[in-house]
Amino acid sequence: MQTQLSPEFKATPEGEAAEAILRKCVHCGFCTATCPTYQLLGDELDGPRGRIYLMKQVLEGATPTRSTQQHLDRCLTCRNCETTCPSGVQYGQLVDIGRQIVEARVERPAGEKAVRWLLKEGLTSPLFAPAMKLGQMVRPLLPASLKHKVPAGGNPRARLWPQREHPRKVLMLMGCVQPAMMPNINSATARVLDAAGIQTLVADEAGCCGAIRCHLNDHEGGLADMRRNIDAWWPMVDGITSQGKVEAIVMNASGCGVTVKEYGHALAHDPDYADKARHVSELTRDVSELLPDLVPLLKGRLRQQPAPAMAFHPPCTLQHGQKLRGGVETHLAALGFKVQVAANESHLCCGSAGTYSVLQPELAYQLRDRKLSHLQPLAPEVIISANIGCIQHLQSGTSTPVKHWVEVLDEALGT
Numbered sequence: 001m002q003t004q005l006s007p008e009f010k011a012t013p014e015g016e017a018a019e020a021i022l023r024k025c026v027h028c029g030f031c032t033a034t035c036p037t038y039q040l041l042g043d044e045l046d047g048p049r050g051r052i053y054l055m056k057q058v059l060e061g062a063t064p065t066r067s068t069q070q071h072l073d074r075c076l077t078c079r080n081c082e083t084t085c086p087s088g089v090q091y092g093q094l095v096d097i098g099r100q101i102v103e104a105r106v107e108r109p110a111g112e113k114a115v116r117w118l119l120k121e122g123l124t125s126p127l128f129a130p131a132m133k134l135g136q137m138v139r140p141l142l143p144a145s146l147k148h149k150v151p152a153g154g155n156p157r158a159r160l161w162p163q164r165e166h167p168r169k170v171l172m173l174m175g176c177v178q179p180a181m182m183p184n185i186n187s188a189t190a191r192v193l194d195a196a197g198i199q200t201l202v203a204d205e206a207g208c209c210g211a212i213r214c215h216l217n218d219h220e221g222g223l224a225d226m227r228r229n230i231d232a233w234w235p236m237v238d239g240i241t242s243q244g245k246v247e248a249i250v251m252n253a254s255g256c257g258v259t260v261k262e263y264g265h266a267l268a269h270d271p272d273y274a275d276k277a278r279h280v281s282e283l284t285r286d287v288s289e290l291l292p293d294l295v296p297l298l299k300g301r302l303r304q305q306p307a308p309a310m311a312f313h314p315p316c317t318l319q320h321g322q323k324l325r326g327g328v329e330t331h332l333a334a335l336g337f338k339v340q341v342a343a344n345e346s347h348l349c350c351g352s353a354g355t356y357s358v359l360q361p362e363l364a365y366q367l368r369d370r371k372l373s374h375l376q377p378l379a380p381e382v383i384i385s386a387n388i389g390c391i392q393h394l395q396s397g398t399s400t401p402v403k404h405w406v407e408v409l410d411e412a413l414g415t
Helices: 013-024 030-034 036-041 048-059 066-073 080-084 091-105 110-122 128-137 184-195 211-215 219-238 254-260 274-283 287-301 316-321 327-334 361-378 388-395 405-413
Strands: 168-172 198-201 249-251 284-286 309-312 338-341 382-385 402-404
Touching (some): 013 048, 030 080, 036 361, 048 066, 048 091, 080 091, 080 316, 110 211, 168 184, 168 219, 184 198, 184 287, 211 219, 211 254, 219 274, 249 287, 254 284, 254 316, 274 284, 284 287, 287 405, 309 327, 309 361, 309 405, 327 338, 327 405, 361 388, 382 388, 388 402, 402 405
Parallel strands (some): 168 249, 249 284, 309 338, 382 402
């Protein structure tokens, strides 16, 4: 796509990066066929190709409008279009650049600014955990819109963290909302790894991966989160602590995983962090990437009992962001689990998309119900996924239990 940057964007890192991405686009339109918002709205400007045109116009000097901002806001950043694109357009990076530019030039209504500020500060705050605990105490009294955002909680296994030491060690990011909303995911991950002879370490100073602030257009705040995490992890990555050197940084929330895997790109222009960020990204693994190693170690340890029929929803951040497809189903099947994937639209987003379900609830719940309708014919006893946002969002629309796949494996191990 021919692009003529306006003078204000020429010779800037953002402008050069955007121009390189835009030049790959041949405006074929294949991406519209797999864009969730285009499927719902049928508006060219609510598909990747239309949004690319909008961003191109702004980069060439056009004045963005409130309408421009809304079309970019409605993008889920699911990156399904990247999987579909025959030209390898890195749409996710482009839309981040476009949103930053538009955000700086278009004033949001006060109500929107307040909600976005509360999300980026509240979800990453130490006060989130006590607030969630209070919400769970009064959950029956909450209106449905709030109740959907507050999981019931109360799993006693969440407190059971393995105490054994092993020569093999990994770091794990606990996350910002997961310890308060669904703490059993973290402890189940540690127990499964412990059963395979791998010790899970945690750096207490690490926090949000940076995705929340970046997706809410607080780019500098997101980079600060990334630098803090790198500083917290580096002693164990570099092997200068008494606990020794870790072999990987493990993520059990695919939304965090795709972000940390891109630290190297995000901090490429930071002379103090570029090399460390690249190394951290290279070390980062979704926990499903460990399954080929775990299966032979765990196969003989599973309790002999009928495995529940499971339907797997692969998160967009796993299948499109990290390009990891088929691994969870294949390796759980090798362990004796019955896992199916929806026959229709398994590639489409469930509508969670980080804070999207709060900011765009109408679209988010349409996508959730569409996803559940495709999972229903599988008659699952359990729906499994690999990202806390998807799990919470899907659970709000069904009585079928929705869990992280690592929790189901942990239960079968009886650890």
